[in-house]
Amino acid sequence: xxxxxxxxxxxxxxxxxxxxxxxxxxxxxxxxxxxxxxxxxxxxxxxxxxxxxxxxxxxxxxxxxxxxxxxxxxxxxxxxxxxxxxxxxxxxxxxxxxxxxxxxxxxxxxxxxxxxxxxxxxxxxxxxxxxxxxxxxxxxxxxxxxxxxxxxxxxxxxxxxxxxxxxxxxxxxxxxxxxxxxxxxxxxxxxxxxxxxxxxxxxxxxxxxxxxxxxxxxxxxxxxxxxxxxxxxxxxxxxxxxxxxxxxxxxxxxxxxxxxxxxxxxxxxxxxxxxxxxxxxxxxxxxxxxxxxxxxxxxxxxxxxxxxxxxxxxxxxxxxxxxxxxxxxxxxxxxxxxxxxxxxxxxxxxxxxxxxxxxxxx
Amino acid sequence: xxxxxxxxxxxxxxxxxxxxxxxxxxxxxxxxxxxxxxxxxxxxxxxxxxxxxxxxxxxxxxxxxxxxxxxxxxxxxxxxxxxxxxxxxxxxxxxxxxxxxxxxxxxxxxxxxxxxxxxxxxxxxxxxxxxxxxxxxxxxxxxxxxxxxxxxxxxxxxxxxxxxxxxxxxxxxxxxxxxxxxxxxxxxxxxxxxxxxxxxxxxxxxxxxxxxxxxxxxxxxxxxxxxxxxxxxxxxxxxxxxxxxxxxxxxxxxxxxxxxxxxxxxxxxxxxxxxxxxxxxxxxxxx
Numbered sequence: 001x002x003x004x005x006x007x008x009x010x011x012x013x014x015x016x017x018x019x020x021x022x023x024x025x026x027x028x029x030x031x032x033x034x035x036x037x038x039x040x041x042x043x044x045x046x047x048x049x050x051x052x053x054x055x056x057x058x059x060x061x062x063x064x065x066x067x068x069x070x071x072x073x074x075x076x077x078x079x080x081x082x083x084x085x086x087x088x089x090x091x092x093x094x095x096x097x098x099x100x101x102x103x104x105x106x107x108x109x110x111x112x113x114x115x116x117x118x119x120x121x122x123x124x125x126x127x128x129x130x131x132x133x134x135x136x137x138x139x140x141x142x143x144x145x146x147x148x149x150x151x152x153x154x155x156x157x158x159x160x161x162x163x164x165x166x167x168x169x170x171x172x173x174x175x176x177x178x179x180x181x182x183x184x185x186x187x188x189x190x191x192x193x194x195x196x197x198x199x200x201x202x203x204x205x206x207x208x209x210x211x212x213x214x215x216x217x218x219x220x221x222x223x224x225x226x227x228x229x230x231x232x233x234x235x236x237x238x239x240x241x242x243x244x245x246x247x248x249x250x251x252x253x254x255x256x257x258x259x260x261x262x263x264x265x266x267x268x269x270x271x272x273x274x275x276x277x278x279x280x281x282x283x284x285x286x287x288x289x290x291x292x293x294x295x296x297x298x299x300x301x302x303x304x305x306x307x308x309x310x311x312x313x314x315x316x317x318x319x320x321x322x323x324x325x326x327x328x329x330x331x332x333x334x335x336x337x338x339x340x341x342x343x344x345x346x347x348x349x350x351x352x353x354x355x356x357x358x359x360x361x362x
Numbered sequence: 363x364x365x366x367x368x369x370x371x372x373x374x375x376x377x378x379x380x381x382x383x384x385x386x387x388x389x390x391x392x393x394x395x396x397x398x399x400x401x402x403x404x405x406x407x408x409x410x411x412x413x414x415x416x417x418x419x420x421x422x423x424x425x426x427x428x429x430x431x432x433x434x435x436x437x438x439x440x441x442x443x444x445x446x447x448x449x450x451x452x453x454x455x456x457x458x459x460x461x462x463x464x465x466x467x468x469x470x471x472x473x474x475x476x477x478x479x480x481x482x483x484x485x486x487x488x489x490x491x492x493x494x495x496x497x498x499x500x501x502x503x504x505x506x507x508x509x510x511x512x513x514x515x516x517x518x519x520x521x522x523x524x525x526x527x528x529x530x531x532x533x534x535x536x537x538x539x540x541x542x543x544x545x546x547x548x549x550x551x552x553x554x555x556x557x558x559x560x561x562x563x564x565x566x567x568x569x570x571x572x573x574x575x576x577x578x579x580x581x582x583x584x585x586x587x588x589x590x591x592x593x594x595x596x597x598x599x600x601x602x603x604x605x606x607x608x609x610x611x612x613x614x615x616x617x618x619x620x621x622x623x624x625x626x627x628x629x630x631x632x633x634x635x636x637x638x639x640x641x642x643x644x645x646x647x648x649x
Contacts, residue, residue: 076617171514177600179615218517218599233495233516353616354426360603361428361435 040088045302083276093268136270142307144181145264147240161189165211176239179356246306249325266338402623419624451534459542517599534579541575577643
């Protein structure tokens with residue numbers, strides 16, 4: 001698709017491009033002068049300058065961000081780094097204990113966090129605390145379910161999880177390339193709760209996983225999944241949710257998502273301070289900024305993907321349109337019909353990852 | 363005596379020239395290779411690296427069909443790409459060397475290698491846009507009425523092959539062109555004088571003499587293609603995994619360095635076999 005741009009618009013675009021470049025150069029110059037640096041290992045939603053710059057300006061600090069997808073990838077990066085390289089770590093809420101057991105996270109004083117302001121269902125004390133000590137705080141949440149183009153598929157079909165391995169939409173399905181939520185969804189489709197998922201279920205899960213691969217067109221990470229759905233390359237995204245469609249709500253109102261009758265998966269990301277950080281105070285300030293109503297509103301509507309802020313007070317900083325795109329008012333029903341990610345031990349995790357690679361090779 | 367002293371001095375000078383490259387190779391190839399080989403004999407237990415010194419990872423590779431398939435996928439893609447690239451590059455090199463006036467040959471070569479000037483990643487994503495359902499090719503074919511429904515080209519092995527061929531045709535064109543322009547024209551004239559027709563001249567004289575250029579280009583294509591991660595990752599849509607993609611999964615998702623090292627050693631073994639197969643044509647000295 002080509003767009004014709006008039007000369008005036010072209011000139012305006014060039015001018016705005018030049019202005020962006022100059023502002024960028026000024027920002028780089030400013031960051032070069034920043035007195036301190038903070039290194040954060042994060043999900044891509046934290047890389048939005050609109051989220052990070054206010055903190056950088058307030059504390060005269062340069063925040064260096066490295067993004068990753070999936071806890072395994074994050075832990076792999078940490079294993080390849082030196083102690084102290086990272087100050088802040090954003091991690092799947094269900095994997096906080098795993099990081100604590102690896103002695104990676106520092107205790108956060110409970111009174112330093114706005115826990116009372118969080119939606120009660122996402123405080124997740126069982127995940128973010130261990131032996132009475134708080135190691136992380138939930139910052140954002142949402143759902144891995146089924147996203148679709150409602151002008152091209154029958155929305156009623158999307159209410160049944162079995163659609164992801166049926167032939168009806170063969171060749172029109174993309175799968176989000178993150179094994180835990182997608183295998184969790186397949187499990188839900190088979191009536192297996194994520195908390196109960198075990199090695200005995202793997203044969204049944206593999207069978208449906210392979211059937212799903214057979215009818216899917218591609219398996220991709222966040223950006224390629226989003227692009228495939230937005231450009232009409234596919235009509236259904238397995239593992240999608242508001243995090244895929246909300247950010248496109250203005251330009252692509254035809255995109256929708258649903259939690260099927262069997263339920264959906266709830267993702268929740270937590271933020272933590274690294275134990276070996278040389279700047280624990282600054283790292284804590286960053287966590288506090290992210291958890292503030294202003295930080296939460298910016299994080300929930302970040303350019304990479306949108307999601308519900310964990311802090312309910314962020315609602316005051318969001319517009320009605322933003323809240324509608326996030327389906328703010330529907331959250332009680334969604335929370336009731338969703339489960340957390342599976343939490344496999346090392347052996348089961350290896351089995352699940354093997355099944356995922358086998359599926360990719362089908 | 364004087365000759366011996368001269369020889370010693372010459373030897374020292376030669377070692378002086380060679381030593382930096384030798385040290386570089388030892389530091390950045392030999393030692394890392396030994397470390398990688400040693401790690402491939404270790405085992406990953408949970409999140410711990412256990413130095414057990416066994417061949418379990420190699421056995422696992424041959425036992426698990428999805429890992430072994432990665433090697434076959436890589437080989438199939440690589441052979442296809444190499445074959446198609448040779449078929450396309452040879453006529454292109456021939457036209458540049460034989461049909462383009464000498465003063466324009468340099469410009470023609472620059473035009474041929476222009477794709478090298480853009481980022482490899484950007485070029486792969488561009489192909490994704492070209493091959494997509496709503497991409498340039500499908501839109502054009504549908505507008506001129508050749509197809510009613512868009513062809514499925516993106517996120518397929520064909521897309522991966524197209525992306526690779528676009529890149530490697532340029533490489534092969536250069537190596538074949540270099541061979542063609544070095545070939546004295548008298549050889550072809552002599553064959554023609556002896557009664558050979560155009561095809562016979564090509565088959566019995568030109569092709570054998572340009573075989574070294576083809577094989578050098580083919581070997582480089584093979585090595586670069588079989589070890590590439592980016593193109594199959596972007597254009598293949600994860601619908602099958604080549605060996606480098608599986609290596610990345612071991613590193614990125616499982617932090618399973620022993621298995622990643624094992625797969626890398628196997629990949630190196632394949633490249634070594636390819637070298638042995640092509641060694642006859644890869645000799646640097648002229649005969």
